[in-house]
Amino acid sequence: MAVEGRAIDGPAAGAPAAPDAGSRRPSAAPWLFRLRAPLPRYVGPAFAVGTSFAILGLWEFTARLGLTTPMFFPAPSAIFLAMVRMFAEQHLLWHAWISTLRVWEAFLLAAVMAVPIGMLMSGYRAVGAALEPAVDFIRYLPVPALVPLSIIWFGVGEETKIFLLWLGTFFQLVLLVADDMRRVPQEYVEIAYTVGANQGQVLKDVAFRAMLPGLVDNLRITLGWCWTYLIIAEIVAADSGLGFVIWAARRYMKTPEVMAGVVLIGFIGLATDQLLRLIHRRAFRYLA
Amino acid sequence: MGPHLQFDHVTKRFGEVQVVETPFDLAIARHEFVVFLGPSGCGKTTLMRMVGGLDLPTTGEIRLDGAPVGKPDHRRGMVFQSYSSFPWLTVAQNVAFGLRYRSDLTEQEKAVRAERYLDLVGLYEFSDHYPNQVSGGMRQRIAIARTLAAGSDVLLMDEPFGALDALRREQLQTELRRIQRRDAKTIVFVTHDVEEALFLADRVVVFSKRPTRIVAEIDVKSRLGEERTLEMRDGEDFFALRREAIGTVRAAAGGEL
Ligand SMILES: Nc1ncnc2c1ncn2[C@@H]1O[C@H](COP(=O)(O)OP(=O)(O)O)[C@@H](O)[C@H]1O
Ligand SMILES: [Mg+2]
Numbered sequence: 001m002a003v004e005g006r007a008i009d010g011p012a013a014g015a016p017a018a019p020d021a022g023s024r025r026p027s028a029a030p031w032l033f034r035l036r037a038p039l040p041r042y043v044g045p046a047f048a049v050g051t052s053f054a055i056l057g058l059w060e061f062t063a064r065l066g067l068t069t070p071m072f073f074p075a076p077s078a079i080f081l082a083m084v085r086m087f088a089e090q091h092l093l094w095h096a097w098i099s100t101l102r103v104w105e106a107f108l109l110a111a112v113m114a115v116p117i118g119m120l121m122s123g124y125r126a127v128g129a130a131l132e133p134a135v136d137f138i139r140y141l142p143v144p145a146l147v148p149l150s151i152i153w154f155g156v157g158e159e160t161k162i163f164l165l166w167l168g169t170f171f172q173l174v175l176l177v178a179d180d181m182r183r184v185p186q187e188y189v190e191i192a193y194t195v196g197a198n199q200g201q202v203l204k205d206v207a208f209r210a211m212l213p214g215l216v217d218n219l220r221i222t223l224g225w226c227w228t229y230l231i232i233a234e235i236v237a238a239d240s241g242l243g244f245v246i247w248a249a250r251r252y253m254k255t256p257e258v259m260a261g262v263v264l265i266g267f268i269g270l271a272t273d274q275l276l277r278l279i280h281r282r283a284f285r286y287l288a
Numbered sequence: 289m290g291p292h293l294q295f296d297h298v299t300k301r302f303g304e305v306q307v308v309e310t311p312f313d314l315a316i317a318r319h320e321f322v323v324f325l326g327p328s329g330c331g332k333t334t335l336m337r338m339v340g341g342l343d344l345p346t347t348g349e350i351r352l353d354g355a356p357v358g359k360p361d362h363r364r365g366m367v368f369q370s371y372s373s374f375p376w377l378t379v380a381q382n383v384a385f386g387l388r389y390r391s392d393l394t395e396q397e398k399a400v401r402a403e404r405y406l407d408l409v410g411l412y413e414f415s416d417h418y419p420n421q422v423s424g425g426m427r428q429r430i431a432i433a434r435t436l437a438a439g440s441d442v443l444l445m446d447e448p449f450g451a452l453d454a455l456r457r458e459q460l461q462t463e464l465r466r467i468q469r470r471d472a473k474t475i476v477f478v479t480h481d482v483e484e485a486l487f488l489a490d491r492v493v494v495f496s497k498r499p500t501r502i503v504a505e506i507d508v509k510s511r512l513g514e515e516r517t518l519e520m521r522d523g524e525d526f527f528a529l530r531r532e533a534i535g536t537v538r539a540a541a542g543g544e545l
Binding site: 185187188190191193194195196197198201205206209210212284285286287288 | 340341342359360361362364365366368370371372374375376385386387388389390418419420431434435438440
């Protein structure tokens with residue numbers, strides 16, 4: 001018996017290379033405007049990079065023409081120069097490092113707590129019933145509203161920042177994890193039982209493994225939210241970190257510096273996201 | 289020797305829903321291949337899950353070798369229609385999963401055994417593939433090999449070939465029957481395909497729609513013998529039996545199959 005069709009999409013690795021969708025009709029690019037058509041390799045990245053530069057170019061051009069006030073909306077080149085200057089003179093790298101550290105500390109703390117609790121909440125109805133009202137209640141509290149309370153409890157040190165970030169992510173994550181766990185097919189659990197696994201083994205070897213791809217995706221998304229709360233925390237109570245840098249620059253109306261800080265956060269987010277996506281693709285090849 | 293598996297006055301209710309109302313009795317001999325055939329919703333899956341220990345009868349008892357069945361264990365293996373193997377394990381690891389929680393075997397013994405069953409179902413050369421990289425038919429073989437490796441002597445199969453195309457079904461049916469003879473397994477197999485039921489079974493148990501009861505038993509073994517081959521499917525005997533069976537099933541379903 002031979003391996004029949006790997007899947008619907010694309011030839012199997014090692015199969016003779018099929019002609020490109022586009023190469024048969026070189027005059028048109030049918031993949032470009034056909035609904036849900038896959039793009040040939042490198043075309044996607046080319047579009048991504050091309051469009052990004054086009055937007056930057058347009059922005060620079062508009063600013064140079066004097067159509068915007070530099071005070072409010074500086075050109076990309078001005079922002080870039082500001083960023084270079086901040087790296088050189090204002091320890092921008094150190095501030096970025098501090099912020100990144102805070103995000104990961106709080107995020108890992110939230111994840112390490114949310115994964116087991118979320119799994120138990122959907123695995124055992126009683127745990128779910130007990131915790132769901134509290135989790136749902138806290139989840140809807142806007143984090144900024146809790147800043148004063150947090151400062152009363154923890155002062156203005158690191159603890160406040162970690163607490164606020166944790167607060168913003170843990171309660172969301174718990175419910176996402178519980179959902180992931182709910183989606184684990186009952187068949188997987190039952191297969192494990194019928195080969196003699198106990199409940200702990202089912203949770204660890206089957207449920208956790210089955211939900212892992214979804215979990216990693218949810219962690220990636222939640223990590224993004226962490227940055228939002230971080231900036232709030234750093235604006236309110238900090239003398240370091242990117243939120244502090246942005247807020248300090250605002251006081252003197254140094255718009256290029258404010259935007260440089262914002263752009264740097266964007267870059268860090270983009271890089272982290274791409275890295276986690278790469279890890280996802282590598283670790284979960286079996287999904288292909 | 290008493291029956292291998294026995295349903296004794298079994299009923300089942302889920303909350304308000306009385307799934308098996310009439311007390312259900314059935315004795316299944318050791319090494320017998322029994323097929324449950326009946327309209328959907330009549331409780332075939334429920335009965336099978338109770339044998340596996342995944343559900344409890346509301347009243348009555350199911351006995352394995354004379355003793356009431358308890359929690360699920362490796363003696364009763366399940367093969368489901370879908371999600372029958374783990375996508376994150378390779379074919380070989382999936383088969384070996386059947387032995388993972390056995391503490392009475394050494395790792396060496398487990399490996400040898402897993403390999404043997406991998407070979408038996410013709411998947412040896414796909415050992416390192418992931419389930420998503422092989423056909424639906426092969427995924428069902430993985431599940432069969434896993435339960436065999438686990439050492440189950442009762443195989444519970446719930447429409448395992450339901451999602452496969454006709455050719456692959458025939459091939460797997462022939463193989464399953466061969467394995468059952470060779471390894472002397474007791475099999476309870478659920479299907480709603482009459483031809484599949486007759487080809488595989490020693491005995492076909494035909495269910496009515498709810499309230500569920502057994503409306504007929506077809507003794508296929510005395511009509512067709514124990515050996516089943518592809519050629520038989522085109523033979524007179526099989527054809528005649530099939531026609532009879534379809535009549536029985538139609539009557540049982542009351543025009544609702
Ligand atoms: N866990 C459950 N809770 C409530 N009703 C159920 C449950 N499992 C099965 N049923 C009901 O029992 C009936 C029989 O189901 P099932 O055993 O799956 O039938 P079959 O396998 O013969 O199609 C169906 O009407 C189904 O809705
Ligand atoms: Mg069913």
